[in-house]
Amino acid sequence: MDRLATLDLFVRIVDRGSFSAAAADCGVSRPVATAAIKALEHRLGTRLLHRSTRHVRPTVEGTAYYRRCVAILADIEDADRGASGAVAGLLRADVVGRLARMIVLPALPDFLARHPALTVHLGEGERFVDLVREGVDCVVRAGTLPESDMIARHLGVMEEVTVASPEYLARHGTPASPDELGGHQMIGFVSSRTGQPLPLEFTRGDEVIEMLLPARLLVGGADTGAAAARLGFGLAQAPRHGFADDLANGTLVEILPGFPPMPTPLSVLYPSNRQLSPRVRVFVDWLVDVIGPALHPGTRHARRTGRS
The missing domain is CATH 1.10.10.10 (Winged helix-like DNA-binding domain superfamily/Winged helix DNA-binding domain)
Incomplete structure (x- = not known):
C-alpha cells in the first residue's frame, strides 16, 4: 500500500x-x-x-x-x-426511519445528481449509534440531546400529535381533556436510552403534563407503534407528518388537539474530534435545506425528550 x-x-x-x-x-x-x-x-x-x-x-x-x-x-x-469541484467517496448516514422514507429519500435523487461521484449508505433506526466505532459519518436524531462530544446542528422541530383509532375510541370514549384519561391505555414507546416507556405529554398553557398510562403493548419503533395505533391498542404520540395519511383518511383520529405535546427538536450530529470532510459538510448542509422546510417548524420552544 x-x-x-x-x-x-x-x-x-x-x-x-x-x-x-x-x-x-x-x-x-x-x-x-x-x-x-x-x-x-x-x-x-x-x-x-x-x-x-x-x-x-x-x-x-x-x-x-x-x-x-x-x-x-x-x-x-x-x-x-x-x-x-467534485465531492466523492462513500458517506454513511443514519436517519430515523420514517423521516428517511418520507423526507430524505424523495429529495435524495437531486442531491446525488449534483454529486455524481458520491455514494450514500443510508441507514435507518432509532437506537444510539456510536458514530466513530461504527464508521458512521452523521446521524439525524429527534429529541433533546444528551451531553456528548458530538457536534449538533438544529434541523427544526416536529409538531407532535396524539392519535387513536376510531375502534379504540368507540370502546373507551373520546376524552375532552387530559383529566379524562382515566381508564385509557397507551402504546408504550420504549426509550433505547433508558429502556423504559416514555410517558404521554400534554400542554395546558405553559404547563407540561406527563402521564404514564397503562400499556398492554410496548414497542421500540415508530412504525410498529403506528401500526399498533391503527389496530386499536391504545393512544399514541408521534410527529404529525408521520400520521398525515392516517388522519386524512380517517384510519386514525387526533384527540386532545387543545392539549398538544411539545414539539420535538430534530438535529444532525457528527463527531467533533475529526475535521469535517467535504462530503459530510455538503450532506449536512443539504439536510438543513431539505428537512427544515419540510417540517414547517412551529414557533413554541421545543423541550420534549425524544423517542430514542
Whole structure:
C-alpha cells in the first residue's frame, strides 16, 4: 500500500477499533492491512496500536499520530475537491426511519445528481449509534440531546400529535381533556436510552403534563407503534407528518388537539474530534435545506425528550 492509503487505513483502524472492519472499509484483506501497519510502525520506529483479541486501540504515540493523519487526510480531500469541484467517496448516514422514507429519500435523487461521484449508505433506526466505532459519518436524531462530544446542528422541530383509532375510541370514549384519561391505555414507546416507556405529554398553557398510562403493548419503533395505533391498542404520540395519511383518511383520529405535546427538536450530529470532510459538510448542509422546510417548524420552544 502507498503511504496515503496506509494513513487512511490507520485512521479507519482507530475509528473502528478493528483491523477486519477497517480492512473491509478500505477494500483490502486483513493480512494486507496487518502487514501495512507493521511496516508503518517499523518505519516510524514506534508502536502505534495496542492489539488484543477483542479490540484495537491507539498508544499515546498512536493517538497523536492519528490526530495528525485525520487533519492531513481532510486537507487532501479539501484540496481534491477544490481542484475538481467534485465531492466523492462513500458517506454513511443514519436517519430515523420514517423521516428517511418520507423526507430524505424523495429529495435524495437531486442531491446525488449534483454529486455524481458520491455514494450514500443510508441507514435507518432509532437506537444510539456510536458514530466513530461504527464508521458512521452523521446521524439525524429527534429529541433533546444528551451531553456528548458530538457536534449538533438544529434541523427544526416536529409538531407532535396524539392519535387513536376510531375502534379504540368507540370502546373507551373520546376524552375532552387530559383529566379524562382515566381508564385509557397507551402504546408504550420504549426509550433505547433508558429502556423504559416514555410517558404521554400534554400542554395546558405553559404547563407540561406527563402521564404514564397503562400499556398492554410496548414497542421500540415508530412504525410498529403506528401500526399498533391503527389496530386499536391504545393512544399514541408521534410527529404529525408521520400520521398525515392516517388522519386524512380517517384510519386514525387526533384527540386532545387543545392539549398538544411539545414539539420535538430534530438535529444532525457528527463527531467533533475529526475535521469535517467535504462530503459530510455538503450532506449536512443539504439536510438543513431539505428537512427544515419540510417540517414547517412551529414557533413554541421545543423541550420534549425524544423517542430514542
